[in-house]
Amino acid sequence: MSWSRLMRRVRIVLDKNDIEQELDEELRAHVEMETTHLIRGGMPEAQARREALRRFGGVERTKEQVRDERGGRLLEDLAQDLRYGIRSLRRSPGFTLSALLVLALGIGSTVTLFAAVDAVLLEPLPYADSDRLVRMWPAAPARGVDRGAFSYPNVLDWRESLTSVDLMATYSVLPGNYVHLGEDGPVELSTQWVAGDFFQALGVPPALGRPLAQGDAEAKSQVAVISQGLWERLFGAEESVVGSTFVLDYRSFEIVGVMPAGFAYPLGQETEVWVPLTVIPEGDIPISLRQVNFLQAFGRLAPGVSLETARQDMAQVAASLADTYPDSNAGVTAASLVSMRDWMVGDVRRSLWVALGAVGLILLLACANVANLLLARGTTRSREVALRMSLGAPSERIVRQLLTESLLLSLAGGLAGVSLAWAATAALANRAGTLLPRGVDIGLDGTVPGVALLVALAATAMAGMLPALKAADVTPARDLRGRSASGGPSALRLRRALVVAEVSLAVLLLSGAGLLGRSLAELSRVDPGFESEGRIAMTVTIADQKYPERAEWMALYHGILERLERHPDVISSGAIRYLPFRGDGESLPVRVAGLYEPTPEEQRYAGMFQLSPGLLDALGMELLRGREIAATDGAGDPFVAVVNEAFQREFFQGQDPVGRRFDLAGTNQSLEVVGVVRDVLHAGLAERPAPAVYLNNDQVSRIQMSYVVHTAGPPLAMVAEMRRIVREIDADQAISEIVALDDLTATTLARPRFFTGLLAGFALMALVLAALGVYGVLSYMVRSQSRETGLRLALGASGPRVAARVVGQGMQPVVGGLILGLFASIVLTRFLGALLFGVEPLDAPTFAAVIGILGGVAAVACLVPAWHASRVDPMVSIRAE
Amino acid sequence: MAKSKADLLQGTLDLLVLKALTLGPLHGWGISKRIGQMSREVLEVNQGSLYPALHRLQDRGLVSSEWGVSDEGRRAKFYTLTDAGRARFVEERQSWSVFSAAVQHVLQSG
Numbered sequence: 001m002s003w004s005r006l007m008r009r010v011r012i013v014l015d016k017n018d019i020e021q022e023l024d025e026e027l028r029a030h031v032e033m034e035t036t037h038l039i040r041g042g043m044p045e046a047q048a049r050r051e052a053l054r055r056f057g058g059v060e061r062t063k064e065q066v067r068d069e070r071g072g073r074l075l076e077d078l079a080q081d082l083r084y085g086i087r088s089l090r091r092s093p094g095f096t097l098s099a100l101l102v103l104a105l106g107i108g109s110t111v112t113l114f115a116a117v118d119a120v121l122l123e124p125l126p127y128a129d130s131d132r133l134v135r136m137w138p139a140a141p142a143r144g145v146d147r148g149a150f151s152y153p154n155v156l157d158w159r160e161s162l163t164s165v166d167l168m169a170t171y172s173v174l175p176g177n178y179v180h181l182g183e184d185g186p187v188e189l190s191t192q193w194v195a196g197d198f199f200q201a202l203g204v205p206p207a208l209g210r211p212l213a214q215g216d217a218e219a220k221s222q223v224a225v226i227s228q229g230l231w232e233r234l235f236g237a238e239e240s241v242v243g244s245t246f247v248l249d250y251r252s253f254e255i256v257g258v259m260p261a262g263f264a265y266p267l268g269q270e271t272e273v274w275v276p277l278t279v280i281p282e283g284d285i286p287i288s289l290r291q292v293n294f295l296q297a298f299g300r301l302a303p304g305v306s307l308e309t310a311r312q313d314m315a316q317v318a319a320s321l322a323d324t325y326p327d328s329n330a331g332v333t334a335a336s337l338v339s340m341r342d343w344m345v346g347d348v349r350r351s352l353w354v355a356l357g358a359v360g361l362i363l364l365l366a367c368a369n370v371a372n373l374l375l376a377r378g379t380t381r382s383r384e385v386a387l388r389m390s391l392g393a394p395s396e397r398i399v400r401q402l403l404t405e406s407l408l409l410s411l412a413g414g415l416a417g418v419s420l421a422w423a424a425t426a427a428l429a430n431r432a433g434t435l436l437p438r439g440v441d442i443g444l445d446g447t448v449p450g451v452a453l454l455v456a457l458a459a460t461a462m463a464g465m466l467p468a469l470k471a472a473d474v475t476p477a478r479d480l481r482g483r484s485a486s487g488g489p490s491a492l493r494l495r496r497a498l499v500v501a502e503v504s505l506a507v508l509l510l511s512g513a514g515l516l517g518r519s520l521a522e523l524s525r526v527d528p529g530f531e532s533e534g535r536i537a538m539t540v541t542i543a544d545q546k547y548p549e550r551a552e553w554m555a556l557y558h559g560i561l562e563r564l565e566r567h568p569d570v571i572s573s574g575a576i577r578y579l580p581f582r583g584d585g586e587s588l589p590v591r592v593a594g595l596y597e598p599t600p601e602e603q604r605y606a607g608m609f610q611l612s613p614g615l616l617d618a619l620g621m622e623l624l625r626g627r628e629i630a631a632t633d634g635a636g637d638p639f640v641a642v643v644n645e646a647f648q649r650e651f652f653q654g655q656d657p658v659g660r661r662f663d664l665a666g667t668n669q670s671l672e673v674v675g676v677v678r679d680v681l682h683a684g685l686a687e688r689p690a691p692a693v694y695l696n697n698d699q700v701s702r703i704q705m706s707y708v709v710h711t712a713g714p715p716l717a718m719v720a721e722m723r724r725i726v727r728e729i730d731a732d733q734a735i736s737e738i739v740a741l742d743d744l745t746a747t748t749l750a751r752p753r754f755f756t757g758l759l760a761g762f763a764l765m766a767l768v769l770a771a772l773g774v775y776g777v778l779s780y781m782v783r784s785q786s787r788e789t790g791l792r793l794a795l796g797a798s799g800p801r802v803a804a805r806v807v808g809q810g811m812q813p814v815v816g817g818l819i820l821g822l823f824a825s826i827v828l829t830r831f832l833g834a835l836l837f838g839v840e841p842l843d844a845p846t847f848a849a850v851i852g853i854l855g856g857v858a859a860v861a862c863l864v865p866a867w868h869a870s871r872v873d874p875m876v877s878i879r880a881e
Numbered sequence: 882m883a884k885s886k887a888d889l890l891q892g893t894l895d896l897l898v899l900k901a902l903t904l905g906p907l908h909g910w911g912i913s914k915r916i917g918q919m920s921r922e923v924l925e926v927n928q929g930s931l932y933p934a935l936h937r938l939q940d941r942g943l944v945s946s947e948w949g950v951s952d953e954g955r956r957a958k959f960y961t962l963t964d965a966g967r968a969r970f971v972e973e974r975q976s977w978s979v980f981s982a983a984v985q986h987v988l989q990s991g
Contacts, residue, residue, distance in 0.1 A: 026958045029951075032955065033910040033951070037910075062932055068933065
């Protein structure tokens with residue numbers, strides 16, 4: 001259609017009155033001309049006028065035909081439908097508001113969850129050609145090690161030998177962050193130690209300067225790449241920073257590049273400094289040893305290589321290294337790899353899809369609810385529709401008009417829903433930083449608005465189509481008489497079917513939320529093996545560049561411990577390397593003479609933790625047998641260890657280990673077990689406890705320790721005190737972190753708590769929607785049957801009996817929905833699988849509770865209409881119609 | 882069937898209206914009279930079809946309209962052939978001749 005033609009049509013719609021007037025005048029002119037013509041021919045005036053009109057035929061019919069021909073008819077009708085729709089929606093604000101609210105909630109939550117799924121799962125990772133990035137690990141199948149760590153020599157051999165991988169990078173998160181002494185005192189900069197093709201594989205070029213390369217690692221150059229944030233904060237965004245030097249950990253580093261804002265690996269980790277991992281002093285970590293496995297790796301697959309081909313390639317390389325270096329690599333004959341995307345977002349994938357599924361059910365429920373409202377409205381309007389039809393409106397015109405109304409409704413609902421989603425995604429992005437990888441990217445962008453529109457339109461179709469068809473299906477003869485205002489038995493059947501659907505959807509959502517709620521409760525009830533109440537911990541990495549001698553930095557460690565212990569508010573204190581939930585220790589192979597002497601292929605490991613005497617009390621760990629580590633177990637004394645129950649099970653076949661000895665590679669010592677403690681769940685609440693060895697930090701020392709304090713007062717009151725103590729010992733000493741242990745536990749529960757809360761919210765919505773549905777249908781039924789009810793009452797039925805009959809009628813579809821929903825739940829809750837903890841997907845108590853709650857709520861929803869029915873006044877109702 | 886008959890009539894009427902307007906701007910009544918004269922009063926245009934046809938032609942951009950004053954001094958809406966309308970008329974007349982000659986041929990054959 002040409003532009004001018006379109007404009008003409010729009011004008012026809014807009015200037016409707018003018019144009020109608022013009023048409024009227026044009027036709028009138030015609031009749032008058034004809035009249036004049038006839039009079040000239042000799043006809044008397046009155047007769048001429050009649051004759052002219054007769055010749056013209058039906059004026060109104062002609063007008064109607066002109067309207068059809070001049071175009072814009074559809075637009076005109078649409079405008080009329082819209083005007084009519086708005087008017088009729090405004091006439092019943094109660095209906096309109098409740099339908100809008102339901103739709104807005106349904107559409108809003110669907111769009112929000114989709115935005116989350118889109119940002120977290122669907123958007124490509126912010127690396128070049130990210131589909132070809134993979135994470136890789138060496139694996140030792142015989143010892144059940146699926147994802148092991150690399151040593152530096154091994155990772156270099158992989159990088160050399162793999163044909164399936166173009167670029168391979170390695171990195172370490174050890175041994176703690178670098179300290180920069182700024183004007184405001186010491187600050188810890190979050191540091192990543194990298195080698196290989198770290199920046200090249202990710203394919204993100206620096207904003208300034210050059211990236212690090214393997215050459216830097218080989219030359220052990222003291223060079224660094226910094227983040228844009230650090231560049232702005234520390235160097236005022238000066239471009240001349242490239243080539244300049246700055247001091248990290250009392251050493252001088254040359255800055256060679258600046259990474260652009262938003263660059264992070266892994267996503268969400270805010271690294272400020274990247275340095276070649278070979279700058280780690282050999283004394284800290286003996287990097288050149290093939291036994292020292294502490295590195296992670298990722299790479300970029302060569303074009304056309306599948307994951308499986310790459311896995312075989314890696315296994316081959318691993319096996320050949322195991323042959324060449326049996327001392328260090330025995331048993332490491334396989335490899336694991338997953339795509340980078342799976343590794344980064346795999347944890348939350350199931351949770352997010354489940355939540356999106358749940359919200360989809362909510363949308364269905366909302367649509368069913370609105371359809372029900374529309375049906376109820378449609379039946380009360382059947383008289384109006386019948387009148388319009390008998391006046392000659394074609395039925396498709398009426399369907400269109402009613403559809404326009406529901407379209408209006410759902411577009412308004414969609415608009416409200418999108419506004420809701422806009423606020424909700426902002427809130428989610430705000431909170432999700434710690435909850436979801438890439439959570440901060442959640443927003444209404446990219447494909448989200450399109451999906452929002454689609455959701456709104458689908459909602460219209462689902463909610464509006466059926467009622468519109470139903471409403472147009474009237475028989476004027478019957479409906480005009482007005483006796484049956486019920487819209488006939490088929491409309492009622494439809495509405496009851498909708499109630500069945502609503503109730504079964506609600507059962508499904510409630511069961512899902514119930515199961516997640518129960519597993520959250522189970523998870524919260526898990527005994528982590530330590531006390532968090534009243535405890536606070538400070539992590540300090542002693543600057544060993546400043547204190548190169550072990551005796552010097554151990555003096556610092558003891559100084560902090562003593563001062564904390566002397567503090568009047570402190571009940572008990574101690575120190576441990578790796579707070580609970582912050583790592584499961586340095587993994588070392590164990591041997592017990594005569595009891596556990598495995599081949600290298602079957603070697604199992606224990607996690608090593610350093611602690612100070614008194615830590616067990618400070619952390620509330622429970623000593624089961626023997627004694628704890630004592631100050632008398634000094635550096636020059638025989639090495640002793642406290643082990644956990646898992647260690648006893650694994651390496652002593654459950655026998656009491658106290659007084660017996662074992663070998664721990666890496667310490668090169670034979671250690672005597674002096675005590676056994678209850679398992680601490682270092683790896684997380686949902687994980688099985690792993691074997692753990694606790695040694696005195698005086699015997700096997702580490703520069704980074706977490707100082708735990710059990711205080712009589714509020715834990716947070718200790719923060720300033722802890723800072724003061726460290727400052728008094730050494731004003732240049734940085735503090736990595738101070739954290740209340742309650743927060744530590746809460747953080748591990750944050751994600752399950754968030755998703756469970758989300759699903760619980762949806763379940764509550766479902767409950768309310770289903771109850772509303774039951775209530776709506778039943779109260780409508782009671783109203784339309786009031787004549788019959790009145791008759792029954794007049795004939796002697798008692799009020800309670802009438803009420804019971806109504807409840808019975810109302811509960812019929814509810815029971816159907818409960819049964820259907822139960823079946824659906826039995827089939828579908830298994831998809832929760834891995835999200836559940838301590839509860840089976842087919843948990844009978846949960847299902848029973850769901851049925852009970854829903855049945856109860858539905859019964860209550862039935863009671864109000866039933867009460868109304870029992871109060872019907874026969875004299876009024878029988879005469880009413 | 883009824884529809885195709887209407888289409889044929891409609892197409893014919895459009896052609897006649899275009900032809901009537903080639904001689905200059907005219908109002909609706911004038912067009913119906915002119916077609917009557919040109920057909921030697923054989924064809925009588927039904928007003929119920931004429932006005933829809935005029936509005937249809939205007940919607941397609943083949944004629945334009947403006948208000949003017951008739952010979953008798955009465956306000957009337959005058960229709961004028963546009964350039965597109967003139968071109969369409971030539972085209973339609975061509976195909977009409979072909980069509981009518983063909984019909985003639987059929988009717989006179991054996």
